[in-house]
Amino acid sequence: MSAEIKAGPTEASDPGGVPQKRKAALRRFFDAATISVMPIYAFTLLFVVGPLVYMFILSFLKRAETWGVLREFTWSNYTNILKPVYLKTFYESLKLAFFTTFFVALVGYPFGYFMARLSATWKRRMMLLLMIPFWTSSLIRLYGWIIIFRANGTLDKILMGLGITQAPLKLLYTYSAVVVGMIYALVPFMIFAVYSSAEKLDWQLVEAARDLGATPWQAFITVSFRLTLPGLLSGVVLTFIPSMGLFFIADILGGNKVILVGNLIQEQLMKARNWPFAAALSVVLMILTSIMIALYRKVSGVKDLEGLV
Amino acid sequence: MSDIILELSQIEKSFGDVRVLNGIDLSVRKGEFITLLGPSGCGKTTTLRIIAGLETPDSGRVFLAGKDVTDLEPNKRNVNTVFQNYALFPHMNVESNIAYSLKLKKVDKQTIAKTVKEALELVQLSGYEKRMPDELSGGQRQRVAIARAIVNQPAVLLLDEPLGALDLQLRHQMQIELKRLQKRLGVTFIYITHDQEEALNMSDRIAVMRDGKFEQIGTPAQVYDNPRTSYVARFVGSANLISGTAYNMGDGLIRLETDYGLGVARTRGAQISDGQAITVAVRRESVNLVTQETPDNLGLRAVVKEKHYAGGVLQIIVSLSDGRELVCSRQGIDSPLKPGDHVLVTWLPDQGVIVDLEAAG
């Protein structure tokens, strides 16, 4: 402390300098703005950074024989993931995520794009109409699909009533049911992302392309699609990431037939009680997620995801 | 007639309840520079969009080089547009923007490169091939938009207020360049503006539009010197309008009797009956202000209200007894007249143009 004071000749010559400097520092520390951000600093450090750091550490610890963890370093949790049975889960998870994202884009892109071309009044109405299913609890929406898919459910009744099928289809607890449930849960993200990008599109550019000899389709590909691509990519990220973790959709509509990374993590945590392994799985999932976001930023050159809040 | 490149016949168009075009007829000759002049909302942009194929008229036909193109998609018409805000594709560089239509036509690469180079030379932007639109100034974007529209060699080039976004000096320069370019290419230009000076400077013919109709179509000289209606007189020549009763004086002259005094005008072949109510348009620079009584008692009694100097001309505003104002413009910086002076407003018979004859008859 004293060495510091001597280092500053002007302060040494001014007897009131030390307490004043300390006071200034104190005042700076206790000024209104600084105090007002204290809660978020504390909360974030304690309940966001803390848990994430602990998860990372945990993923390198050994599992105790019966309960809890040992304070011993090991790579085994990560090497464990490389076992065929777990690799297969990752593969299945990624496959389902790709499937889901593909169909979500196929369904959601035209929706967001068409929506952006509506009149201002209809845009507002459409937004409100979209808000309702978007904010409805995913459980309620899933339950709706159970009613539709189950044996002798709505779909069976319609199909059999029309004479298209003769017997119940038994669609519930199948892979297709899971895919439909996933698409249904995630398509609003795609719609909002594409919409916010297409809304900014200057439609005069499309007219210019048509004027210069482009057919409607050529004008769409060379101008509209190209310029709404950031929205589409953003939608892809926003659907791909959650689709790896939505274990309860696979649980409810797939009836334990479809096991995803999400299900695996849950199982390891709650049933197998192998927390270090669950942590390692989460770390890998988080790295995959970060790579997706980084790739998106690189490709689109945009910092924030479009359509997010 | 074979030299008519574009013909509009009885075009009508409404958006919802709003009638935008009210039966438009127009014939444009090959190589002509024709300007649609009118205030915003008069339907000039809609007319242009109908020619381009971006809108379909409710009724009426569009003929391009003798062929009915009314229901043809924009990409099937040999017409190109320079859009108001240029509409350059932001994700393509200058070269790709200009080459866009050629690529769609699957023109071979060497021809494309050659055409793009020539087009850029024509608009004096050689060397800018790799620039992106957001790296260009307003004037440069303008040139790229023109280059992009002409590489297709359109039969008609449509320009929607292309100079509207530029500053005054650049606008004058571009006016000259555009006119030169049009002469050189021999392409028919249909040009939209609300700026009468621009229209007078550049056009072979001007079509003055009002409320979805053409008020008068003619050469700049015809429209300026012989406005048919008070609207044209005011919009194109900023003329003073004086209403009164007409009495024939022989030799094609009429006397205009008003509440403030006497004026004159030439009939120019029109049949005017004694006692007919008419309006006479007198341009600002044709107005004389005199302080002494005139020999034949001509002149409107007025009081000088204010004078101000702007853009190289002095404007003197006088007010008539009922408060209506007339404007007189003079070369020079000042005049001996002061506010409050009593003056007589006179003009030569040739400078008084009788307007709104059809409307009145």
Next chain:
Amino acid sequence: MKKSKIPSLYLGLMLALMYVPILLVIIYSFNESRISSVWGGWSLRWYRDLFRDRDIMDAMTNSLILATVSSLSAAVIGTLAAVGMPRANLKGKGIIEYLSTLPIMIPEIILGMVFLVYFALIRLPFGMVTLAVAHTSFCIPYVYMLVKARLVGIDKSYAEAAKDLGATEWNVFWDITLPLILPAITSGVLLAFAMSLDDVVISVFVTGVNTNTLPLKIYTQLKTGVTPKINALCTLMFAATMLIVLMSAWFAKKSVRKTERRISSEEASGIRNSVGLAR
């Protein structure tokens, strides 16, 4: 160019598809029959049963307490942070800001998992406390982002004018800033409330043995087998969420109007009307 009908048809069809599952749940909640695939006529029977079910009523109380506590804590933490961040003299502001939004960026399952192991580590008793902390973590970003966006739109000169007129920092916050950002806070709190009321994934991990929330109750039933009561419960939850979201949208709109002063023709006529009324 002719306008195609395909877009409107597509939009209509997709919207219908989005609503069908929800409508089915609502319709079946009024089904008299015990076997849910058979229609037995309209009835309010399951709603009566629902309110007599102690377990479900407890879960509902828990859910409401939880949503209130976490959205209000988020309101305080998020608002203070959004207001203070731009002026605070602290290092690592950007990093903290980024980290604080992580709970809505990373997959929910990871958030649930890290909370489970971490709460076990720091010996927080599993139950309402852990649920409240976890829910608060994903509620903060909603409030923070909405308030921050609103603050960007506020003209700095208001605060400067107030200070010029002798206001202290505290006066400025209380008299100028807070009233202006109140709609944004309300909108954020309502969204956070709705998110908390709906959360399953994170709650599954951090709940205690004897603590149930409504979504957890529904989740268990969907996995094991549904009783018709669940239809009625889902319908009520749907109605509650709708009410909250519509309110939030209304407040958000109010916030935007104040910010941007974009006068659309509708608003202009609204202003004219009110002027007319005043006369």
